[in-house]
Amino acid sequence: MQKKKVLITGASSGFGEACARWYGERGCSLILCARRKNRLDFLAGDLNVPVFTVELDVRDRTAVDRVVSRLPEDFADVDILVNNAGLALGLEPAPRASLDDWETMVDTNVKGLMYLTRAILPGMVARKKGHIVNMGSVAGSWPYPGGNAYGATKAFVEQFSRNLRCDILGSGVRVTNIAPGMAETEFSLVRFKGEADKASGTYRGVKALTAENIAEIVGWVTMLPAHVNINHLEVMPTQQAWSPFAVSRD
Ligand code: NDP
Ligand code: 8X3
Numbered sequence: 001m002q003k004k005k006v007l008i009t010g011a012s013s014g015f016g017e018a019c020a021r022w023y024g025e026r027g028c029s030l031i032l033c034a035r036r037k038n039r040l041d042f043l044a045g046d047l048n049v050p051v052f053t054v055e056l057d058v059r060d061r062t063a064v065d066r067v068v069s070r071l072p073e074d075f076a077d078v079d080i081l082v083n084n085a086g087l088a089l090g091l092e093p094a095p096r097a098s099l100d101d102w103e104t105m106v107d108t109n110v111k112g113l114m115y116l117t118r119a120i121l122p123g124m125v126a127r128k129k130g131h132i133v134n135m136g137s138v139a140g141s142w143p144y145p146g147g148n149a150y151g152a153t154k155a156f157v158e159q160f161s162r163n164l165r166c167d168i169l170g171s172g173v174r175v176t177n178i179a180p181g182m183a184e185t186e187f188s189l190v191r192f193k194g195e196a197d198k199a200s201g202t203y204r205g206v207k208a209l210t211a212e213n214i215a216e217i218v219g220w221v222t223m224l225p226a227h228v229n230i231n232h233l234e235v236m237p238t239q240q241a242w243s244p245f246a247v248s249r250d
Contacts, residue, residue: 007031010085012039014185018215058112068119084135088191091146102149109153131174138181174229181236183209
């Protein structure tokens, strides 16, 4: 693989960390962003490639612009943006869900992803190359009880990804929405606000996807020849599928 400059948001854990390792093993230069910079620095110590770590809350529009506009020369001109930072908070039905949680999910999964995209996309278009990989979810296409605002943020990611392709058609820049199903990371620990038993219960008896599975998929879509654009890639564990429609009867 040609040595690329890869910016990964949410690189302190789960998919983002696994993507950093995947690209790092292939000699890419990495810009790793998250709020927990200590974790990024620890990860950077494991990687034998140029790494720039930066503390970044993707909800902070000014900070996003500052970070992207002030990237060190060796890390500027990003080739691949992995818009991965995100979270689910709670699994309560809508009438009982926390509006604060809904706002945090929108601010992170929707607005944060927009901020990074808007900061990096113009440079890619000007250079006539680049790839934005957005981390969606099966929850963006398929509803489930308690998925309310989380699923809606991921539906945004799916449609935003497709609409970006329309806007930049002819630029040579690629956009991909990856939609994973159940994957064992810190995702459920965050969703259940540190309740470890509840989080681990999510994966009980299931061979869930791993962060490494997703990193391999992200890496693969970006390694395909430049004229090939994977628009949307949905992936689930073999042990996961859909349920029949629910019906409320009198
Ligand atoms: P993790 O909780 O393991 O990782 C989430 C990452 O996002 C962390 O690195 C975290 O870093 C970062 N993050 C969260 N909020 C912010 C913020 N405000 N600013 C910057 N970084 C932030 O979960 P996953 O790896 O599983 O999740 C990664 C993405 O994949 C998310 O978008 C998630 O919605 C999506 N996804 C996950 C699935 C799963 O089952 N695991 C399935 C489908 C999609 P820090 O806290 O240090 O800021
Ligand atoms: C994470 C997958 O099914 O928990 O996006 O919503 S799910």
